[in-house]
Amino acid sequence: MTRRRVLVIAEAANPEWVSVPLVGWSLARALAQVADVHLVTQIRNREAILRTGLVEGQDFTALDSETLARPLWRLSSLLSGGQGRGWTIQQALATISYPYFEHLVWKNFGSAICNGAFDVVHRVTPLSPVQQSPIAAKCRRAGVPFVLGPINGGVPWPKGFEAEMKQENEWLSRLRGLSRVLPGRRNTLLSNAILAGSHQAIRNIPARHQERVIYLPENAVDLERFWRQADHDPARSGGVLRACFIGRLVPLKGVDMLIAAAEPLLAAGRMELDIIGEGPVLPMLQEQARHLGSTVRFHGWKKHEEVQDIAAGCTVLAFPSIREFGGGVVLEAMALGLCPVVIDYAGPAELVTPDTGYAVPIGNRSEVVAGLRTALLHCADNSEEVEQKGLAARARVQALFTWKNKAEQVREVYEWVCGARTDRPNPMSVNNFDLQPRGRCCRTHT
Structure with a gap:
């Protein structure tokens, strides 16, 4: 089967960290087993990636967007109160800094994308669905498929836990609906495929884009x-x-x-x-x-x-x-x-x-x-x-959630957006395991 040439955009991709950076790194490395991948990431991840043996310029490129990213990160830490609080505040301020990172991506790789050096451009991180990708529209004009995700988030606070929401400094989550009017949201959602990491993420995507949505949780295990x-x-x-x-x-x-x-x-x-x-x-x-x-x-x-x-x-x-x-x-x-x-x-x-x-x-x-x-x-x-x-x-x-399997699941998506298959992939229904929603059937015994 053809190995696709893929430019993987993962602003957060770090083998020595946890959470989103580890997801970005793990998926990018897994994809390198099924495609010819060049990883584009942020400069803060450079040293950790070099320690894994990857060659800068050949396997990955680290872009320095610290001019904008660093002061906004400091501001978000101040406003959120630190200690892992105020996640929504951090994401809101990241919507200002992240487009600059993609500006640098296009500055460095735009000509190569337009000249056919890549079969697919895939934004892996940020996972946040509110982060817009200006590159999506540029890839569309260049005739190169753009894959978004997995994206995840937008989970409302459950009723009855207002005190916890206050302690977490998550007051801004009440205004999450405003993300629907952010500049660039429509162009981002016109991606050739949108990988949604949860059913809540799927519900947050307008109906007119659902035909390009594929359910694929972002996490996996080594x-x-x-x-x-x-x-x-x-x-x-x-x-x-x-x-x-x-x-x-x-x-x-x-x-x-x-x-x-x-x-x-x-x-x-x-x-x-x-x-x-x-x-x-x-x-x-x-x-x-x-x-x-x-x-x-x-x-x-x-x-x-x-x-x-x-x-x-x-x-x-x-x-x-x-x-x-x-x-x-x-x-x-x-x-x-x-x-x-x-x-x-x-x-x-x-x-x-x-x-x-x-x-x-x-x-x-x-x-x-x-x-x-x-x-x-x-x-x-x-x-x-x-x-x-x-x-x-x-x-x-073992059947669904290893990074090796995840790469194969995403490879099916690449084949679909490149026109090599006509049916939309359903990566969460394989080997007789089914992750489709079953209502509230996982209830505890009473």
């Missing part, structure tokens, strides 16, 4: 890092439910609700909880769990491999985030054979099926705590069922 046998033998754990939480300790992650929900099991010695991560609410959580003694362990920040070592000794990932776009940590835990317990809202709930885990219905705080308690009690009482769901979770990741 099996060399996460494919290992976890210790799930209930006999060795004395029948105690071992659960873990992995992530930033901020209000929206809901760890306080998790501790409250698990308290009866923890106090009775039927459950142990490992909390991996750091953040501004850590002292509050430690105080909340103080009376529970060693049944709740706070590990702080850990390197990826250390996180894996702790999680591999658990049977359940308890991830009660109330507003999550993607949920990469859920896939990583599933790859280790853990059974996920998530909130049935946005990204993580789309990754978990009834066969692979439990999704707690969204509601107000007391309803979520009650739902989590029901799910955890069920897990403690049904260790064999949990074990089977963990095994099914690993199989699901």
